[in-house]
Each structure stands twice: as structure tokens, then as C-alpha cells.
Amino acid sequence: MTSSDRLLDLIQTTPEIDLLLRSSFGFDIHRMHCGEGLRLASGAPLEAIAGEVTGGAYFLCAEQNGRRPVVFASSEGEGGLLADDLASALEIIIGLEWRDCLSFSGGGDVKVMQISAQHLQRSRDKYNPDIDNEAAQVAAALSLHMAPVADLVMRLHAAAAKTEPDYIVTDDDGQAFDPPFGEHVEPRLGGWR
Template sequence: MEIMIGLAWQDCLGFSGGGDVEIMQVSARHLERSRDKYNSEIFKEGARVAAALSLRVLPVAELVVRLHEATSRTEPDYVVTTDEGDVYDPPFGDYPEPRHGGWR
């Protein structure tokens, strides 16, 4: 829950360069700056949710490490499938940054 509240975790996974924790850290910093620029209230909202759930608000860098560790434990032994048996794409995206213009 701390990861979900404090980190743009889906984008961090998507722009991970195939699961490179250093690239994930760079992505997380860019995503955090974007959040602060376009939706500065979201951090305050996340802090309120964390407090209500008795969770800690952790630094983004620590959350990235936790996300990487948790996600790395899933492959190759565990894969996520649909009810029909189709396999979802791997959790780590191949790209280090958005392809159209990169981080700004």
C-alpha cells in the first residue's frame, strides 16, 4: 500500500528499461516532478490516506527499490494470466523513458 500511495508505480514499471532499478529511479524522479507541477495536491492526499491507514510516507527512492524487489520476485516462477489463460506482458517495460519526446 505504501508503494501504491507514494509512487506512480505503473509508470515506474513501464519506463524501467527492462527492470533496471537505476532507470526506474530516474523515471520516478521525473514522474514526481511532473506530479508536483501538474497536481501538487496529490502528495497531500496521499499523506492523508497513509495516515488514515497507519502507513508511512516513504522517500520515492526507497519505494522504487521496494517495487523493484517485489516485482523481480514474480518472474519467471509466477506469471499473471487472464481467466482464459492468456499471459499478461511482463511487469517491466522495455523503455527507459517515453518514446515521444522523452522526459521534459
């Protein structure tokens, strides 16, 4: 049993952690049907492990050096490497508004991502004052490390930057998904508030 298998089994057998991951962090192990037919551009298969409410999906890649990298593919046709293993991916998922951080990355500029992450964290805390406690509860139950936001941004940037060429997601027709880095530096309407 791999470390990914152990983590997924622990999530499945711990209902309160499963619920927190699903409701607060958009990682739903019961949405395995999301992203059917997707694979890597190399032809390597992807194993769906979770989905999220907007139709995106999380996948495990084939094992490399004892780890199974995690790829995310959105329903809007963006995809790429999230982390080198499931534990690292979950740390990013619970500790960072990672999808918006990538969207507002100025094309992959880590400094822009750091600024975006700070704005996104303030918004996240405002709309869910218990989010830090929920993240800590998930981390404790799954033996994850609670890293500072700045460190998570660096890890996310490093992983997403390795998407090409080995982690490009494609659909049934071989159409490649867009890279994970968005071009925006802040929201179009009103900027960061």
C-alpha cells in the same frame, strides 16, 4: 480478520479516504468487476479487491507466512507482483507513479527506474500540487509509512522481480500476462521534460 481485511474495511468505512484513493491514486474498491477470470499460472485463485479507471485490477493472493501478496493486472495484458502485502502495496500506490515507473524501467533496471521515478514525481506534483498532502492524509488514516521515493522504487523493483514464476497472471484461456517491466527508458516523443 487479516491485516488486508482490516485495511479494506477501514477504506470502505472512511468515505474521504475511499474517495482520495479512488480519485487521486487509482485504487477503487468499488471496481471489483475488473479482471474477472484471472488467476495465477499455478492455478491459484486471485481475489479482486480494487480496480482502476483504465480497467486494471488489484488482487490479493493466498496467504503466505501471515501475509497476502498483492498482484496487479492491467487491461493491456501486463501483470505481476506489486508488494508482499496490502499495506506495502498502498504505500507504493500513494507514494510513487508506480505503473509508469515500471513501464519506463529499461527492462527492469533499477537505476533507470530511479531516474524515471524522479521525472514522474515532478510531473505528478506539477499536475496535482496537493498530491503530497493527499498521500499524507491517506497514510495517516491507514497507518501507512510515507517512504522516500527512492525506497519505494527499490521495494517495487524487488517485488516485480519476484513475479516469475509464482505470480504470473493468466486469463481464462491460460494466456500469461506480460511481465511488469517495460523496455523503455523514457517517453518516445520528447523524452523526459
